[in-house]
Amino acid sequence: MKVPNHKKNPDKYCDYHRDKGHNTDECYHLKKLTERMIKDGELNQFVRDLRDRLGPKENPEEEIEADEPERRDRIRGEFGQAKPHMPMTFSTEDYEDVIRPHEDPLIINPIIGQNKIWKVMVDTGSSANILFHKTYCKMNLAGEQLEPCNEAPLYAIGGHHIQFEGMITLPVLLDKLSYTVEKLVKFYVVRIESPYNVIFGRPFISTFEAVESIPHLKLKFPTEKRVGEMRGES
Known part of the structure; x- marks a missing residue:
């Protein structure tokens, strides 16, 4: 924790x-x-601005050589080079503020629809994304209607069989500073009491190509620029 x-x-x-x-x-x-960010070249604009204010270097050739790799990368990008593979790994640095050992669930606060939703549990043991009815009623989803669902009952905690109220597809935004990704996610709405507002199951993990780590209480996911991440909330 x-x-x-x-x-x-x-x-x-x-x-x-x-x-x-x-x-x-x-x-x-x-x-x-x-x-x-500096290593990835994402702060090059700020470096150029500072260099302009300080004036040219004593050796102009050094400045040309410094800019050459960036120019080559820009040219390659113009020809539609595929995005590089983004390895999603966890290290000791990802243990920030986590007291070990622990058995806490991974809880994140994403944006679902137009709402920032708290107490969203990431559960790879769930075969469905669950939106609890109490949360659905508070989300100001005017004009959004549940689709009928004829699937088998959900086997819930405590041995109860709970019928789905219906299905709904909503945009989900994962945000980490300027690294964001938004995708449509299908939820099953169920009427049952829960300490959580939403459960993200394996379909969510697959949609976002995300990787979660319970020991680190962190979720990582690819974005257009780099690997984004969301830290677990207490």
Whole structure:
């Protein structure tokens, strides 16, 4: 589980994590993210702006050589080169703020439809994406109607067989700073009490080509630019 709030320094605030405990300029994770962005060339525009303000280098040839790889990459991109493979791996750095060992579920807060939904559990043991009826009623889905569902009953916790209320397809947005991906996801709406608002099952994992890690309490997914990630919430 994550570091409890009462153990965090209330006098420090991180704009990246939007949480107390440490200052933004002390944030280890933000530092590593910035290093990766520099390595990937995503901050080249800022580097060029700074270079223009400082004036030309003493050796113009060095500046030309520095720009040459970026120019070649841009030319290759214009010819529709396929996106590179994005390996999604987990390391010790991904254990940030996680107290081990633990058996906590992976809980994320994505945007579903036009709503930011809290307490969404990622459960690879579920063969369906579940939207609980209480959540469906609060989502302001004016004009959206459930599709009839004649599938077999869902075997729920406690041995109860619960019939689906219906189906609905909604856009789901996974967001990590500027790295976002949005796709349509089919949900089965069920009327049953649950501590969660939504359950993302294997169909969600497959749709987003995502990889989850319970030990790290983190979900990673490919975007157009790089691998995005969502940290589990307590």
